Amino acid sequence: MSKNILYTILSVFLLISCRQENDIVLSGEGFLSVSGIEIQAQTNTEVASRSTDDIIWTVELWKGNEMLRTLSAEDIQDKIELDVADDYVLKVYSPNYGVEKKWTNEEKGEPVYYKEVPFVVNQGETTGLKVQVPMITFAVSLDLSEVLGDWLQEYSFAVTSDERSISLQNGETAYFPHSEGISFSYQLSMTNSDSEVNVLNGEWGKMDDETVNINTMYTVVYNWSTQSLSLEK
Template sequence: MMKKGILYTILSVFLLVSCQQENDTVLSGEGFLSVGGIEIQSQTNTEVASRATDDITWTVELWKGEEMLRTLSAEDMQDKIELAAADDYMLKVYSPNYGAEKNWTNDEKGEPVYYKEEPFSVKQGETTGLKVQVPMITFAVSVNLSDVLGDWLQEYSFTVTSAERTVSLKDGETAYFAHSDGVSFSYELSVTNSDAEVNVLKGEWGVHEGETVNLNTVYTVVYDWNTRSLSLEK
């Protein structure tokens, strides 16, 4: 009888510990984050090819509220990431050149800069899956003079100005600019034809009502042979 009593006591303690462990798991409020991939959001103008995602080494910061918890490595994102259940998480994803757009000079054409904030929540016992599309936070202006280059057009210069920065471009080149609310840009083409006649054409965008310069957009300035004027494609 004593042996049975001891056995019952041991079983009771074991069951109590097991139940306690199960309760701890349920009440811990833990869930998981799974980052399924990071890719570039398509630009508005498809004539200018986007960079391949493989060319970019993304920085991925994991935030909870106003606190940055850590930077996620590529290895971290291959597995599920265990997190406490909460609804104020955020991933901040950006390219290595993020912030450089504020310091570009007239001699630099710039390049695409990418940034994205992706809020998410984690529920107890569940996995939150994310696939982040990161937009270009700069805008760009390119020039297309293919219809007039040749014997007729002997010499030309083309410039784009936004804020305090002015960039010179050749046919087919693209300049990137920092974006902000209310930003605008202007452009000027000076051409010298085969008769040594000089013609200066100007244009602007974002100045008049209803005109908005959008980020993640490439604007292409095209010379129209029929009207002898510049048009803007976007």
């Protein structure tokens, strides 16, 4: 065999080898590692949030508009091998996700959690995610601690948002679905020891500088010194 033929054969093998190596790089795989899923702290820290241990999260793995699969607890504990791509999304939500759209006036509701996390998988690398899932509902509670007792004989309180009206007692909380531009109003009717009736009203979210946010607790407080309602968040 002549040297020219030998060089030609070697060149062909080298070319094939380079193309195969390049194909491996372009169509290779990487890994996803979910180091933890936890509840994102609410804006009002006085509100008791559920423990992460109490929630059995649903975790969906998406690529573009296609759901690849639902990840089990065992899957999350291990590295997950995935094709290289930049359009992955991890969707994490609580088992009650979606029930907020069906609440009635007789239901005070509950925290509902949801989070989408886009991520990229690179060749031979591990993408680590630690997911903090916010409450996608908002809440309103009542605090009459300054006036409860001999002076306040009777009262009724209601908070209304998006045509749903909930009656609350002192210390109770109502949860509401959130949407863009949503607002809420509230009314406190009180009868004191002199049989005087006083009706106080308030609202939030109607003014340009007022925004109702998800993952937030709004507390309606009766202020004894001003004998009026204030809103804390």
